[in-house]
Amino acid sequence: MKVGLFIPCYIDQFYPQVGVATLELLEKYGCSVQFPLNQTCCGQPMANSGFEHLTRSCNELFIDNFEGIDYIVCPSGSCTLHIKDHLHSDKNESAAQLIRTRVFELVEFLTDILKVNNIDAHFPYRVGMHQSCHGQRGLNLSQMTELNAPYFSKPHELLKLVKGLELIDLDRQDECCGFGGTFCITEEAVSVKMGKDRVADHEKQEVEYITGGDMSCLMHMAGIINRKGSEVKVIHIAEILNHSHH
Amino acid sequence: MKTDIRNHPEASEEFNRNESYVNWHDETLWFVRQKRDKVIHQIPEWEDLREKASGIKHFVLSHMDELLQEFEAKAIANGIQVHWALDGNEHNQIVENILNRHSIRQMVKSKSMLTEECHLNPYLASKGIDVIDSDLGERIVQLRQEPPSHIVMPAIHLKKKDIGDLFHIHLGTKEGADDPRYLTEAARNHLRETFLTRRAALTGVNFAIAATGGFMVCTNEGNADMGAHLADVHIACMGMEKLIPAFDDLSVFLRLLGRSATGQPITSYSSYFEKPRKGQEMHIIIVDNGRSTQLGRADFRNSLKCIRCGACMNTCPVYRRSGGHSYHNAVAGPIGSILAPNIDMRKNADLPFASTLCGSCTNVCPVKIDIHDQLYKWRQVLGSEGYVPKSKAIGMKVMSTVLSQPRFYQWAGSIGRVVMKTFPVAINNSLNPWYKQREMPEPPKESFREWYIRNRQK
Amino acid sequence: MTSREIILNKIKANKPAATQHPGPLTNAIRYENALETFKIMLANIEGKTFEVSSWEEIASILNVEYPDLPNKATDIPQLASWADFSLKHEDPHLLEQINVAVIQGKVAVAENAAIWVTEEGMTHRVLPFITQYLAIVVPANNLVNNMHDAFEQIATGNYGWGAFISGPSKTADIEQSLVIGAHGARALCVFLLAE
Numbered sequence: 001m002k003v004g005l006f007i008p009c010y011i012d013q014f015y016p017q018v019g020v021a022t023l024e025l026l027e028k029y030g031c032s033v034q035f036p037l038n039q040t041c042c043g044q045p046m047a048n049s050g051f052e053h054l055t056r057s058c059n060e061l062f063i064d065n066f067e068g069i070d071y072i073v074c075p076s077g078s079c080t081l082h083i084k085d086h087l088h089s090d091k092n093e094s095a096a097q098l099i100r101t102r103v104f105e106l107v108e109f110l111t112d113i114l115k116v117n118n119i120d121a122h123f124p125y126r127v128g129m130h131q132s133c134h135g136q137r138g139l140n141l142s143q144m145t146e147l148n149a150p151y152f153s154k155p156h157e158l159l160k161l162v163k164g165l166e167l168i169d170l171d172r173q174d175e176c177c178g179f180g181g182t183f184c185i186t187e188e189a190v191s192v193k194m195g196k197d198r199v200a201d202h203e204k205q206e207v208e209y210i211t212g213g214d215m216s217c218l219m220h221m222a223g224i225i226n227r228k229g230s231e232v233k234v235i236h237i238a239e240i241l242n243h244s245h246h
Numbered sequence: 247m248k249t250d251i252r253n254h255p256e257a258s259e260e261f262n263r264n265e266s267y268v269n270w271h272d273e274t275l276w277f278v279r280q281k282r283d284k285v286i287h288q289i290p291e292w293e294d295l296r297e298k299a300s301g302i303k304h305f306v307l308s309h310m311d312e313l314l315q316e317f318e319a320k321a322i323a324n325g326i327q328v329h330w331a332l333d334g335n336e337h338n339q340i341v342e343n344i345l346n347r348h349s350i351r352q353m354v355k356s357k358s359m360l361t362e363e364c365h366l367n368p369y370l371a372s373k374g375i376d377v378i379d380s381d382l383g384e385r386i387v388q389l390r391q392e393p394p395s396h397i398v399m400p401a402i403h404l405k406k407k408d409i410g411d412l413f414h415i416h417l418g419t420k421e422g423a424d425d426p427r428y429l430t431e432a433a434r435n436h437l438r439e440t441f442l443t444r445r446a447a448l449t450g451v452n453f454a455i456a457a458t459g460g461f462m463v464c465t466n467e468g469n470a471d472m473g474a475h476l477a478d479v480h481i482a483c484m485g486m487e488k489l490i491p492a493f494d495d496l497s498v499f500l501r502l503l504g505r506s507a508t509g510q511p512i513t514s515y516s517s518y519f520e521k522p523r524k525g526q527e528m529h530i531i532i533v534d535n536g537r538s539t540q541l542g543r544a545d546f547r548n549s550l551k552c553i554r555c556g557a558c559m560n561t562c563p564v565y566r567r568s569g570g571h572s573y574h575n576a577v578a579g580p581i582g583s584i585l586a587p588n589i590d591m592r593k594n595a596d597l598p599f600a601s602t603l604c605g606s607c608t609n610v611c612p613v614k615i616d617i618h619d620q621l622y623k624w625r626q627v628l629g630s631e632g633y634v635p636k637s638k639a640i641g642m643k644v645m646s647t648v649l650s651q652p653r654f655y656q657w658a659g660s661i662g663r664v665v666m667k668t669f670p671v672a673i674n675n676s677l678n679p680w681y682k683q684r685e686m687p688e689p690p691k692e693s694f695r696e697w698y699i700r701n702r703q704k
Numbered sequence: 705m706t707s708r709e710i711i712l713n714k715i716k717a718n719k720p721a722a723t724q725h726p727g728p729l730t731n732a733i734r735y736e737n738a739l740e741t742f743k744i745m746l747a748n749i750e751g752k753t754f755e756v757s758s759w760e761e762i763a764s765i766l767n768v769e770y771p772d773l774p775n776k777a778t779d780i781p782q783l784a785s786w787a788d789f790s791l792k793h794e795d796p797h798l799l800e801q802i803n804v805a806v807i808q809g810k811v812a813v814a815e816n817a818a819i820w821v822t823e824e825g826m827t828h829r830v831l832p833f834i835t836q837y838l839a840i841v842v843p844a845n846n847l848v849n850n851m852h853d854a855f856e857q858i859a860t861g862n863y864g865w866g867a868f869i870s871g872p873s874k875t876a877d878i879e880q881s882l883v884i885g886a887h888g889a890r891a892l893c894v895f896l897l898a899e
Contacts, residue, residue: 019697035694035695040648046642046649049642053626137604176563180602183602187600302725308719330707332711381877382875382886383877401878406878406881427883431885433886441887466873466886467874468889475830476796476834494855497852501851508876516867516868
């Protein structure tokens with residue numbers, strides 16, 4: 001299976017190990033992975049700030065990089081959702097539309113397309129899963145606690161296959177961490193308070209690692225954890241799923 | 247109080263200075279969300295109910311003129327006087343005129359967010375007409391001379407000690423007494439006097455029924471009824487979107503309202519008015535105040551489905567940690583943030599950004615308003631019409647340039663990481679808002695792209 | 705142009721394309737035991753249910769629930785001998801003194817312990833609210849599962865005023881502490897009368 005890797009800009013710049021883990025993981029499941037070299041960003045930070053009209057050239061660049069690829073996989077729920085919902089092109093709308101049907105977040109790609117039912121990974125720790133909002137409510141990666149509807153969770157499914165991993169329940173299963181893109185700067189006080197509360201929930205349950213599908217959320221929580229000097233660590237789900245025996 | 251702080255980020259910053267207070271405010275509202283969750287899980291058909299309510303409200307929006315005329319005709323035939331107000335000021339004048347005709351200088355009011363929107367109380371006060379708010383939460387904030395912070399629980403931001411101190415000054419309760427039962431009893435006695443002596447009562451309208459010309463007023467306290475059934479004049483104010491087509495449509499909305507708002511299967515009283523009491527004069531004021539404009543906005547008209555339950559506020563992680571007053575609008579929280587820009591884009595440009603777009607609000611909304619999608623769309627309107635701060639606009643243009651040119655992006659990224667590594671103080675200082683309460687991420691030695699080129703590129 | 709005309713014209717110009725009314729809900733909840741559910745729901749909101757088979761029973765229970773309280777009023781003819789306060793005044797303000805009032809209810813709803821009452825047979829609308837303590841008598845065979853069933857019965861009526869009353873008056877406006885007895889009745893007894 002040929003996969004094009006879409007690596008969010010902040011992972012490219014600050015968390016390359018997440019991109020590496022994603023690539024290695026996909027290769028383990030037999031995918032032939034290519035990384036279009038001229039990709040930059042999905043444009044979400046600008047669009048969420050009210051400047052969707054400035055994302056045109058970003059969109060065209062994205063289409064140039066990913067046109068013609070059957071499966072585009074991204075280790076970020078919010079970036080995937082943004083492309084799915086907002087990729088448009090003045091020059092090549094049919095290409096944009098096609099890409100929107102072919103872009104997948106990593107977890108949903110593993111459960112829905114590759115239909116992974118066993119994971120050769122070992123991660124003997126207490127793990128709290130931070131369910132990022134766009135992945136959950138936008139991509140339907142897991143059920144929303146607001147609804148009267150049956151529970152399901154694609155990331156939980158995968159984590160439960162990891163040997164030694166103890167998945168811990170939280171007080172608030174799906175509350176937002178407060179990153180929110182430029183929100184983390186423009187509404188700094190509330191953003192930090194939300195992040196502190198999320199971290200405190202995990203700490204209360206004595207979680208050793210906080211994981212999730214969005215490095216942006218984890219980066220925000222890590223910033224708070226490090227300032228606090230707390231013991232708990234963050235790790236992207238790709239890194240757990242790719243975590244071999246040492 | 248906080249009335250001179252203009253925007254949400256500033257107000258929230260002040261709100262967050264007292265962390266234990268924020269924890270208390272957040273926990274209190276989250277508790278209401280949990281009560282809601284508990285009762286909705288007792289109704290297996292809950293999601294179908296929401297879908298029905300949404301469908302009924304879509305029908306109302308698309309037939310609003312016909313339904314309003316039907317409502318008016320039936321109400322008039324039932325002996326009710328119907329008035330139309332283009333804006334808040336006209337609404338206030340209509341109320342004043344009705345009271346003047348009866349030489350009434352004192353009125354008792356039950357809860358109406360519409361009258362908050364129209365600033366009725368200060369208007370009447372300036373004309374020498376005294377209004378007492380009879381809903382306990384509203385009476386509390388009225389005595390404190392501040393607006394309600396939540397559309398359903400007006401005094402949710404206050405602790406019992408605050409209310410005890412307030413009642414000691416205004417109602418003569420014992421100093422330091424803060425037992426809620428004691429304080430409520432004091433309010434009961436104080437307001438009973440009001441109900442018995444005031445000749446005019448003003449209520450809101452939760453639902454107006456087009457087919458019958460009647461309307462429903464829902465309370466837990468019974469204050470709307472105490473006022474209306476004793477007064478010579480009953481004035482009911484409604485936003486024009488409060489219509490529902492038929493009497494039995496109430497079955498859907500009465501099942502959704504209490505559960506969504508406070509986690510109750512229904513309010514204590516759902517009072518249905520069709521004709522005035524013998525000898526009583528009844529008036530309905532139908533208010534536009536920007537609603538017909540919102541109706542014309544294809545992206546935002548669905549905000550008019552709102553039944554003012556407040557569930558979106560209870561679930562909103564930002565609202566719980568910033569408080570209703572930070573939204574500087576009669577209606578706060580997520581729904582307020584999609585209604586307010588329609589009235590005044592400049593004043594309310596901050597509100598659609600007071601959100602992480604998490605989407606929780608959309609999922610608790612009993613009438614399925616796509617709140618978080620509308621927040622995103624308002625941002626685009628505000629961005630392209632120039633209501634976003636200039637510095638942000640410039641920053642976005644720069645970002646757009648960098649991100650659309652791969653070489654520039656790669657170069658900027660590596661320079662950024664080098665600076666962070668060799669001159670951390672350039673970034674880790676008080677000019678960097680991120681750094682105020684968070685550590686910056688560690689800059690890696692190479693980007694993913696660089697790793698890929700070294701390790702995988704054929 | 706009047707405001708009315710301006711508003712209606714603006715609505716006509718701005719309203720979206722017509723949609724259809726979605727029709728009634730058909731899968732509303734049905735309880736295994738509607739009566740038990742009603743009793744539990746009413747107890748949750750601090751109301752009391754009594755299953756009775758005569759008016760005399762109602763009167764004697766009321767005397768036990770509210771002993772030594774004068775100013776008892778009702779419009780129900782079968783309870784006239786229990787009452788000691790006349791409702792035949794023009795002025796509803798005079799009802800201020802009433803301690804206990806009994807009114808007739810039409811339908812009881814299991815899902816939320818709500819009872820539909822109307823002004824039919826009621827001298828004053830304010831009675832259920834101004835009294836300190838309230839009792840409602842409902843035919844025991846008119847207990848329905850949910851609000852849709854209730855509306856099927858009551859939707860054909862022509863009302864001056866009516867209300868769903870569910871439990872006594874209450875508020876949680878002071879730090880979310882539930883206090884029973886805000887402005888309306890401090891307590892509610894519901895009598896399910898088997899005829």
